[in-house]
Amino acid sequence: MSRGTGELAEHERPESSDRSLAESLIAGKPEAFEPFVTRFGPLILNFGRRMCGRRTDAEDLLQETLLKAYQSLKGLRDPAALKGWVYRVAANTCLKLRRRTAGATKRDLSIDDLLPHPDARGVAPEIADWSDIPLDRLLQGELRVRLEDAVLALPKDFRVVLILREQEGFSTRETASILGISEDLAKVRLHRARLAVRKAMEGYLSDPVELPTKR
Amino acid sequence: MRHAPEELSCREMVEHLSDYIDADLDARLRQVIDAHNGECPPCAAFVRTLSLAIEAVRALPREPLPPALKQSLIDALRKAAG
Numbered sequence: 001m002s003r004g005t006g007e008l009a010e011h012e013r014p015e016s017s018d019r020s021l022a023e024s025l026i027a028g029k030p031e032a033f034e035p036f037v038t039r040f041g042p043l044i045l046n047f048g049r050r051m052c053g054r055r056t057d058a059e060d061l062l063q064e065t066l067l068k069a070y071q072s073l074k075g076l077r078d079p080a081a082l083k084g085w086v087y088r089v090a091a092n093t094c095l096k097l098r099r100r101t102a103g104a105t106k107r108d109l110s111i112d113d114l115l116p117h118p119d120a121r122g123v124a125p126e127i128a129d130w131s132d133i134p135l136d137r138l139l140q141g142e143l144r145v146r147l148e149d150a151v152l153a154l155p156k157d158f159r160v161v162l163i164l165r166e167q168e169g170f171s172t173r174e175t176a177s178i179l180g181i182s183e184d185l186a187k188v189r190l191h192r193a194r195l196a197v198r199k200a201m202e203g204y205l206s207d208p209v210e211l212p213t214k215r
Numbered sequence: 216m217r218h219a220p221e222e223l224s225c226r227e228m229v230e231h232l233s234d235y236i237d238a239d240l241d242a243r244l245r246q247v248i249d250a251h252n253g254e255c256p257p258c259a260a261f262v263r264t265l266s267l268a269i270e271a272v273r274a275l276p277r278e279p280l281p282p283a284l285k286q287s288l289i290d291a292l293r294k295a296a297g
Binding site for chain 1: 234263264275280285288296
C-alpha cells in the first residue's frame with residue numbers, strides 16, 4: 001500500500017524537502033542542523049556500517065561526511081540534489097577511510113571466478129539450490145553475519161556500487177553519478193558484486209543437486 | 216539493432232542475469248532466458264539463488280541513529296558554523 005507524503009519517515013522525505021533544507025543550511029540557519037542530522041544521520045550511518053564494517057568507523061564516517069557536506073554546500077548547484085551530494089561526500093570519504101581499515105579486498109572480481117565450472121572431465125557443475133531458505137532466516141544469526149561478511153569482502157569499488165543500489169535504493173544512473181563513473185561500469189560492478197555475494201553464500205547453504213545442463 | 220539470439224549458453228545467460236532480475240531486458244531476450252532455464256535446472260537454480268542473495272542484501276536491517284550520537288553531530292555542526 002502506498003503512503004502519502006505526510007506519512008513518510010524523516011529520512012524518506014522527497015526532493016522538495018531537501019531543497020528547502022539545503023537552502024536553509026546555505027543561508028546559515030542553525031535551526032536546519034537538527035533536520036539535516038535527522039534526515040541524513042541514519043542513512044549515512046547505515047552506508048558506513050555496510051562499507052566499513054566496524055561501528056566506530058561508521059560513526060567517524062558519518063561525522064566527517066555531515067561536516068564536509070555542510071561546509072561544501074555552496075558548491076551544490078541544485079539544492080534539490082542534496083541527497084546525492086551527501087552520498088557523494090560519504091562515498092569519497094569512505095574510500096579514503098577504508099584505506100586504513102583492515103580486511104578491505106583489493107583484487108578485482110573476475111567473472112570466471114564467480115561462476116561454477118565443469119570438472120576436469122567436463123562434467124557439468126552442481127548448483128546448490130538454497131533458494132527455498134526463507135528470507136527471514138537468511139537475515140538472522142550466523143547466516144546474517146555470513147551475508148554481511150560477503151558484502152564486506154567485496155573489493156571497495158564493487159561494494160560501494162552494491163550498497164548504493166541495493167541498500168540505499170539509488171538507481172544505476174544515480175549510483176554512477178554519485179561515484180563519477182559511467183552507467184555501464186556501474187552495471188558491470190553491480191552484476192559482479194551480486195554474483196560474488198551469491199557465490200560466498202553458496203558455500204554455507206544447502207546441499208548441491210546434480211542435474212543435467214545445457215552447454 | 217541487435218536481435219536477441221535464439222539460444223544462449225549457460226555462460227552467456229549469466230551475463231544477462233542482473234538485467235533479467237531487474238526486469239531491464241527486452242521481451243525477446245527474456246523469453247530466451249526463460250526457455251534456457253526451463254531446460255537447464257542448474258541455471259534455474261543459479262537464478263533463484265542469485266535473486267534470493269540480492270533480496271537478502273536489500274533486506275539487511277538498518278540501525279537507528281542513537282540520540283546521543285545525533286546530538287553530538289548537531290553540536291559538531293554548530294561548532295563548525297562558528
